[in-house]
Amino acid sequence: MSSVILRIAARSLTPLLSLASLFLLLRGHNAPGGGFIGGLLAASAIAFYAMALGPAPARRWLRIVPRTLLAVGLLVALSAGLPALIAGRPFLTGMWWHPELPFIGSLPLGTPLWFDLGVYLAVIGFVLTIFFALVEAEGEGG
Amino acid sequence: MNLLLVAPILIPLVAAVLSMLLRTSQRAQQSIAVIGGMGMLTSAISLLDAAADGSIQVLRLGDWPAPFGIVLVVDLFSALMLLLTAVIGLAVIVYSLAAIDLPRRRFGYFPLVHVLLMGVSGAFLTGDLFNLFVWFEVMLIASFVLLVLGGEQKQLQGAVKYVTLNLLASAMFLIGTGLLYGKTGTLNLASLAMLSGTDAENAALNVSAVLFLASFGIKAAVFPFFFWLPDSYHVPPVPVTALFSGLLTKVGIYALMRTFSMVFVHDTDFTRPLFVVLAAMTMITGVIGAVAQGEMRRLLSFHIVSQIGYALIGLAVFTPLALSGAIYFTLHVAIAKTALFLVAGYVLAVRGDTTLKNIGGLLRSAPLLTALFLLAAISLAGLPPFSGFFAKFALVKAGLDAGEFLLAAVALAVGVLTLFSMMKIWNEVFWKDDPNAPAGDASEASASSAAAARITPLTSSARLLYILPLACLVLLTVIMGIAAQGVFEWTDAAARQLLEPEQYIRAVLGGPQ
Numbered sequence: 001m002s003s004v005i006l007r008i009a010a011r012s013l014t015p016l017l018s019l020a021s022l023f024l025l026l027r028g029h030n031a032p033g034g035g036f037i038g039g040l041l042a043a044s045a046i047a048f049y050a051m052a053l054g055p056a057p058a059r060r061w062l063r064i065v066p067r068t069l070l071a072v073g074l075l076v077a078l079s080a081g082l083p084a085l086i087a088g089r090p091f092l093t094g095m096w097w098h099p100e101l102p103f104i105g106s107l108p109l110g111t112p113l114w115f116d117l118g119v120y121l122a123v124i125g126f127v128l129t130i131f132f133a134l135v136e137a138e139g140e141g142g
Numbered sequence: 143m144n145l146l147l148v149a150p151i152l153i154p155l156v157a158a159v160l161s162m163l164l165r166t167s168q169r170a171q172q173s174i175a176v177i178g179g180m181g182m183l184t185s186a187i188s189l190l191d192a193a194a195d196g197s198i199q200v201l202r203l204g205d206w207p208a209p210f211g212i213v214l215v216v217d218l219f220s221a222l223m224l225l226l227t228a229v230i231g232l233a234v235i236v237y238s239l240a241a242i243d244l245p246r247r248r249f250g251y252f253p254l255v256h257v258l259l260m261g262v263s264g265a266f267l268t269g270d271l272f273n274l275f276v277w278f279e280v281m282l283i284a285s286f287v288l289l290v291l292g293g294e295q296k297q298l299q300g301a302v303k304y305v306t307l308n309l310l311a312s313a314m315f316l317i318g319t320g321l322l323y324g325k326t327g328t329l330n331l332a333s334l335a336m337l338s339g340t341d342a343e344n345a346a347l348n349v350s351a352v353l354f355l356a357s358f359g360i361k362a363a364v365f366p367f368f369f370w371l372p373d374s375y376h377v378p379p380v381p382v383t384a385l386f387s388g389l390l391t392k393v394g395i396y397a398l399m400r401t402f403s404m405v406f407v408h409d410t411d412f413t414r415p416l417f418v419v420l421a422a423m424t425m426i427t428g429v430i431g432a433v434a435q436g437e438m439r440r441l442l443s444f445h446i447v448s449q450i451g452y453a454l455i456g457l458a459v460f461t462p463l464a465l466s467g468a469i470y471f472t473l474h475v476a477i478a479k480t481a482l483f484l485v486a487g488y489v490l491a492v493r494g495d496t497t498l499k500n501i502g503g504l505l506r507s508a509p510l511l512t513a514l515f516l517l518a519a520i521s522l523a524g525l526p527p528f529s530g531f532f533a534k535f536a537l538v539k540a541g542l543d544a545g546e547f548l549l550a551a552v553a554l555a556v557g558v559l560t561l562f563s564m565m566k567i568w569n570e571v572f573w574k575d576d577p578n579a580p581a582g583d584a585s586e587a588s589a590s591s592a593a594a595a596r597i598t599p600l601t602s603s604a605r606l607l608y609i610l611p612l613a614c615l616v617l618l619t620v621i622m623g624i625a626a627q628g629v630f631e632w633t634d635a636a637a638r639q640l641l642e643p644e645q646y647i648r649a650v651l652g653g654p655q
Contacts, residue, residue, distance in 0.1 A: 068162075071160075071162040084205075091144065093204050093205040
């Protein structure tokens with residue numbers, strides 16, 4: 001696809017969509033959203049970029065191989081269960097940490113967010129692994 | 143203890159993730175696969191050790207109290223099945239080091255095997271029906287990819303049937319789960335077991351029960367839903383078939399035994415005769431299909447079906463002895479059948495073919511393999527002193543005690559036909575002369591060189607990787623036969639825990655109920 005409009009739109013929309021996906025990830029803690037839907041949005045941002053400019057530039061834009069992202073995401077999600085184990089609680093128990101920050105005050109940070117981040121990365125990796133496989137197979141065939 | 147209950151899920155997950163990260167290095171993938179398999183085996187042994195005294199271990203994930211959160215529960219039945227998973231997983235992983243080709247390994251064979259093992263372990267561990275559904279899906283998705291990995295045409299043909307039927311089964315499982323939740327407000331097995339006695343005439347419960355029966359029946363390849371299995375199991379590489387035959391249908395049987403002994407016990411006057419018919423028909427159709435086959439892997443695939451029928455006798459007779467026999471039988475048949483598939487893989491590796499009429503003479507060229515096959519085959523057919531004999535003895539005795547004479551007769555007759563079809567493999571593959579070898583010894587030299595050209599020589603290390611897991615499995619079936627009394631003590635206790643779920647309920651929900 002070689003539409004000029006699409007190419008220019010993709011260049012500016014992909015970073016915006018990625019930012020929006022981060023917003024969804026963080027918002028998901030107390031409101032609709034979360035790692036899964038955020039990951040889907042981020043993956044579709046890169047998929048959009050790939051459709052406008054081709055899979056090879058999209059891979060360069062992403063920098064990381066999707067399958068590695070998938071593996072790292074799973075590891076991050078897994079490690080979210082570990083603090084609970086160290087504290088002697090059942091696996092995956094939510095653990096909280098309340099650092100006092102200037103200006104913001106007490107910021108509740110917990111393992112559920114860390115877990116969600118893992119889901120976010122794993123979903124991006126998973127969707128893009130499949131997406132690139134399909135797009136690149138199509139390129140070979142045609 | 144805390145970590146031990148999640149270990150059978152975490153270890154394969156970590157192994158899968160690590161081998162995905164290190165996918166460029168074959169050496170790393172192989173070592174991770176073997177270490178992961180050993181780790182699973184260690185954790186399964188410690189879990190069985192913890193459950194052996196009859197206590198039930200419970201872990202509330204995320205510290206959410208049952209029945210609201212997800213619980214992992216290990217009673218003896220789960221612990222035995224987990225040990226089975228680990229043993230077969232490790233055996234197949236070691237075998238795969240030699241038997242899986244490089245392109246398949248590059249595409250991620252080992253991570254997929256670990257994901258499959260994780261799904262199977264999760265299904266055996268969970269104490270929650272929806273969570274069981276999730277683990278079924280994990281297992282199925284991995285099995286879909288393993289089935290088509292390599293992308294040969296016949297693989298895709300087999301996979302279409304497998305995927306369609308299994309997705310249908312999953313949909314039924316999900317609908318049944320939804321109905322059950324709508325009716326009872328819980329999917330925790332312990333609280334369902336508590337409720338099941340109170341509400342005998344309940345349409346929604348019956349609909350769920352039938353949907354679960356059909357769904358698990360498809361997954362376990364019970365008559366009349368068995369036809370997908372022989373059509374798809376012989377197409378992937380042999381280690382994949384061995385893994386599937388050892389574990390996937392057994393998860394279906396496990397789910398049937400778990401739900402129909404703990405939850406759906408409100409109308410046994412209806413379910414018991416139904417299971418009698420299903421067990422008998424599954425045994426008969428499976429073995430008749432097997433006798434008619436002329437290809438080793440297809441023949442063995444039909445035998446999976448017929449053996450599932452035996453395991454169903456446990457639910458058909460529904461006495462402690464019958465359930466205990468069915469658990470013992472499930473353990474026995476998974477090991478013996480996996481061993482037989484591994485034999486078929488060795489035959490395929492050295493002869494390039496598993497069609498019975500095209501091969502022969504392995505008695506002379508591979509005596510050790512022949513001995514191992516004979517032991518596994520006799521055990522499967524149910525001759526003493528191997529594990530198959532004690533498994534069938536317990537089931538037939540339970541049937542006779544309960545007055546199910548026809549079922550017991552069918553079980554015995556099917557045993558004879560099993561022996562017959564095993565002897566068919568023995569005669570064709572091992573005993574008769576190689577049909578491709580030129581007759582007469584006039585041109586001895588040219589005959590041997592022709593034979594040498596056809597028989598792919600295995601390097602001694604590859605041969606060891608083929609034989610070692612096979613020998614271990616065969617040894618295990620022999621040990622299960624010799625130490626039958628010890629194993630039966632476990633399975634008796636496991637059956638009691640299923641039939642009297644009070645202990646399970648107390649362990650999960652806490653407090654005297």
